Amino acid sequence: AHVADLIAAGEVVERPASVIKELIENSIDSGATMVTVEIKGGGMTYMRVTDNGCGIAPEDTETAFLRHATSKLRDEKGLEAIMTLGFRGEALAAIAAVSRVELLTRETGAETGTSLSVEGGAVKARELAGCPEGTTMIVRDLFYNTPARLKFMKTDRAEGAGVSAQVISSALSHPEVSVRYIKDGKEECHTPGDGRIDSCIYSLFGREFAGGLLKAATSDDAVTVSGFVSTPVSARGNRSYQFFFVNGRIVKSKTLQAALEQAYKNSLFTGRFPSCVLYITLSPSQVDVNVHPTKTEVKFLNEHQVFDGVYYAALSALESEGR
Ligand code: ADP
Ligand code: MG
Numbered sequence: 001a002h003v004a005d006l007i008a009a010g011e012v013v014e015r016p017a018s019v020i021k022e023l024i025e026n027s028i029d030s031g032a033t034m035v036t037v038e039i040k041g042g043g044m045t046y047m048r049v050t051d052n053g054c055g056i057a058p059e060d061t062e063t064a065f066l067r068h069a070t071s072k073l074r075d076e077k078g079l080e081a082i083m084t085l086g087f088r089g090e091a092l093a094a095i096a097a098v099s100r101v102e103l104l105t106r107e108t109g110a111e112t113g114t115s116l117s118v119e120g121g122a123v124k125a126r127e128l129a130g131c132p133e134g135t136t137m138i139v140r141d142l143f144y145n146t147p148a149r150l151k152f153m154k155t156d157r158a159e160g161a162g163v164s165a166q167v168i169s170s171a172l173s174h175p176e177v178s179v180r181y182i183k184d185g186k187e188e189c190h191t192p193g194d195g196r197i198d199s200c201i202y203s204l205f206g207r208e209f210a211g212g213l214l215k216a217a218t219s220d221d222a223v224t225v226s227g228f229v230s231t232p233v234s235a236r237g238n239r240s241y242q243f244f245f246v247n248g249r250i251v252k253s254k255t256l257q258a259a260l261e262q263a264y265k266n267s268l269f270t271g272r273f274p275s276c277v278l279y280i281t282l283s284p285s286q287v288d289v290n291v292h293p294t295k296t297e298v299k300f301l302n303e304h305q306v307f308d309g310v311y312y313a314a315l316s317a318l319e320s321e322g323r
Contacts, residue, residue: 002121004067005067005093005094005097005121006097006098006146009093009094009095009097009098009146010149011090011094012090012091012094012095013094013095013098013142015043015153015154015159015162016039016042016043016044016047016142016159016160016162016163017043017159017162017163017165017166018166019043019047019095019099019139019142020037020039020043020047020049020163020166020167020170021166021170022091022092022095023037023047023049023091023095023137023139024037024049024166024167024170024179025091025170026049026091026092026135026137027049027051027053027135027177028170028174028177029053030051030053030054030055030134030135031053031054032051032052032053032134032177033052033176033177033178033193034051034052034177034178034180034193035049035050035051035177035178035179035180036048036049036050036051036179036180036181036182037049037163037167037179037180037181037182038050038181038182038183039160039163039182039183039184040183040184040185041156041160041184042155042156042157042158042159042160042163043142043159043160043163044141044142044143044153044156044159045140045141045142046138046139046140047138047139047140047142047163048136048137048138048139049136049137050134050135050136050137051134051135051136052132052133052134053134053135054107054108055105055106055107055108055110055113055133055134055135056103056105056107056114056135057107057110058114058126058128061103061105061114061116061126062116062123062126064092064103065092065093065096065101065116065118065121065123066089066093067089067090067093067094068089068090068093093121095139096118096120096121097120097121098120098142098143098144098145098146098149099120099139099140099141099142099143099144100117100118100119100120100139100140100141100144101117101118101119101137101138101139101140102115102116102117102118102136102137102138102140103115103116103117103118103135103136103137103138104129104131104135104136104138105131105134105135105136106129106131106132106133106134107133108133109133110133112128112129112130113128113129113130113131113132114126114127114128114129115127115128115129115131120144120145160183160184163183164181164183164188165240167179167181167188167189168189168204169243169250170250171189171191171200171204172197172200172201172204172243172245172250172277173245173248173249173250174248175191175193175194175195175196175197175199175200176193176194176195177191177193178190178191178192178193179191179193189203189204190203191203191204197227197228197277197279198210198213198228201213201228201277205241208233208234209233209234209241209275210234211233211234212230212231212232212233212234212235213228213229213230213231213234213275213277214228214229214230214231214317214318214320214321215227215228215317216228216229216276216278216313216314216316216317217313217317218309218312218313218316220309222282222283222286222302222305223280223281223282223305223306223308223309224280224281224282224309225278225279225280225281225309225310225312225313226278226279226313227276227277227278227279227313228276228277228278228317229260229263229274229275229276229278229313229314229317229318230271230274230275230276231269231321232269232270232271234275235271235273235274235275236273236275237273238273239257239273241273241275241276242257242260242273242274242275242276243276243277243278244256244257244276244278244280244310245278245279245280246280246281246282246287246298247280247281247282247284247287249296249298250296251296251297251298252296252297253297253298253300255300255303255306255307256278256280256306256307256310258307259306259307259308259309259310259311259314260274260276260278260310260311260314261273261274262311263310263311263312263314263315263318264314264318266315267314267315267318267319268318268319269318269321274314276314278310278313278314280306280309280310282300282305282306285301286300286301286302286305287299287300287301288300288301
């Protein structure tokens with residue numbers, strides 16, 4: 001791999017969880033309704049993501065692994081209104097630069113598929129292949145050619161936990177996509193993909209958690225908030241069950257967190273760390289997702305607006321229950 005590719009790879013690919021995030025996003029962008037994720041050894045030795053999306057044409061398979069090759073963003077104006085999850089064309093190039101990748105893909109309606117193997121950024125083989133419609137990416141031996149990075153990896157157990165958390169937030173971000181997750185041969189979760197947030201939450205976290213949630217919703221000209229907030233039954237001892245999605249992306253945001261927690265303080269319920277699964281929709285021009293390729297922080301043009309949206313959604317849910 002070229003040095004520039006390795007440096008770029010370091011930006012996008014930090015650990016197995018970041019690979020999984022990018023691969024699932026690509027699957028969702030491809031229009032998939034079903035995505036299967038499988039990992040072994042915490043993802044360090046083996047990761048597989050299979051989808052039933054549009055597939056990749058044989059002549060485009062190699063291009064997909066080139067830096068800045070993306071099929072998704074056509075012009076400058078596009079950046080203002082990104083609707084797909086990917087747009088930089090960096091992920092596959094970055095992943096392939098630091099691992100051994102196998103691609104199996106067949107376009108919808110095509111007679112045959114293609115298999116392509118890439119090692120450390122170099123294409124090793126491309127062949128016709130029989131395979132189902134859709135795309136499978138297998139990533140083996142992450143960071144095998146960058147020992148310095150390998151040293152920064154935690155235990156397989158910790159990396160695997162990171163992958164699991166990523167799969168959960170990806171599944172929640174798109175309840176219309178059925179996500180199946182297999183870890184070391186065991187099925188960890190399988191969301192129905194029926195588009196219902198509540199059934200998605202139920203399948204991921206179980207009955208007790210799902211049963212302790214209240215429906216929350218507000219909407220004004222600029223911001224729509226919908227989803228669920230917890231009663232004390234579903235509250236957890238930390239913030240790891242606070243999920244915020246902005247225009248379909250999982251985000252970390254002090255503003256959103258503060259809005260939720262402020263609503264709790266002003267309600268009848270107590271509990272330091274309320275849980276939530278909240279979806280915030282606003283004009284793409286009002287939010288900057290372009291801060292960093294992998295980071296989940298976002299910038300809002302109008303912080304007040306989103307704070308108020310989440311605050312009132314949460315507070316009205318809690319008050320209606322308290323009454
Ligand atoms: P980006 O998602 O930013 O376009 P990526 O490097 O993640 O860049 O992917 C490069 C290209 O490969 C995509 O633009 C898309 O055309 C193709 N691609 C990747 N994964 C899939 C997939 N699962 N199904 C269909 N096409 C895919
Ligand atoms: Mg992508």
